[in-house]
Amino acid sequence: MNPLTLLGVVLFTSTLGWRVYQLVRSPRLPNWAVTVTIAGFAAAFLFQQKAISDWIDALTAPGGARLTNNVLLACAACGLLVFFHGSALGAGQARRVLLELVPLAAAVTLMSVATVVTPAPLRGAALSPDTVHVAGTAMFYLGAGLYLIYAIAASGWWITRYQRTADRHLRTGLRLAAAGLAGAAIGSAFRALYIVVAWAFGPVVPALLWLGVPFVIVGSLLFLAGITYPGVRARVSELNRRRRRRQDLDRLAPLWTLLAQAYPSVVLRTPPGGLRERFAVHRRYYRRVIEIRDGLVQLSPYLETDFAALTAEDPAAAANALRRALERHRAGEETDGRAKLVLPGGANDLESDVRPLLALSAAVSGKGA
Known part of the structure; x- marks a missing residue:
């Protein structure tokens, strides 16, 4: 396991554990939504690892891991939108949340149909110059990419809105998350442009695909760091507060002893x-x-x-x-x-x-x- 993958596993595991703890304490819609978001991103990250994707393909059918990975990413992005709606819309949140499920369902349906129409040997293949002109492969990645661009752009707008009223530490986390979402959106846009150019004009431009990958990887890590930062910062502050109070307990002991004896x-x-x-x-x-x-x-x-x-x-x-x-x-x-x-x-x-x-x-x- 390379260092970047190991860092991702550590960040996802610690963040998910913290969010589950928060969810148990307060099982409200926003907490459910952000937990689903982190769980979806974490599972999608793991399913990208070759050993796990091969196991999923063997358990289901060729292309099962690719479909599962992209459906999880879409659900995670939708969960992020639901989190913002649930936090901001109050009593009217139910109808707006249901509306967000419509584009998600459309994207999942499109990816499923594209997987079925793709020739079996190519269903699990990555997007590349050899597969971009295969209709099913192009439809699959274009549908997944367009939904991610929509969800990421909408979430970025919500984050920008929240920054105006957030405290200093939360604002830092939101800025990191916004930068991460921007990177992921740019990466998804490069991938979508790669497909459109190949189908509209014929020639393949590999540079578009190569440029997209680092944006998505770095953007995902920045986003995770951003949503983790406020919780980590609060935990560190709480540990410092406990340490100071433990010291104060000892410092108050002489006075307490005199009065308790009297x-x-x-x-x-x-x-x-x-x-x-x-x-x-x-x-x-x-x-x-x-x-x-x-x-x-x-x-x-x-x-x-x-x-x-x-x-x-x-x-x-x-x-x-x-x-x-x-x-x-x-x-x-x-x-x-x-x-x-x-x-x-x-x-x-x-x-x-x-x-x-x-x-x-x-x-x-x-x-x-």
């Missing part, structure tokens, strides 16, 4: 989960922040200073104030029982609360500046 009731009950709970980083992170805030609120009647402001301005002084409050709590001193503000206000997100808590925990552990 107020064991703030520690939330841990659900049974074993290994699964151990790797639930986000849940453990939220629990720890909530438990620390609850502990600080319970301790706040013993605080003698504006703890929220002190935490923001001088974490080391806040750590000393915290220790004095804990000593008063352990000594059983009487307070008015009124809770005080323990964290700087002004933000409604959890991360804004965590920043002063991290500074306070570092000061408590003696690692603060």
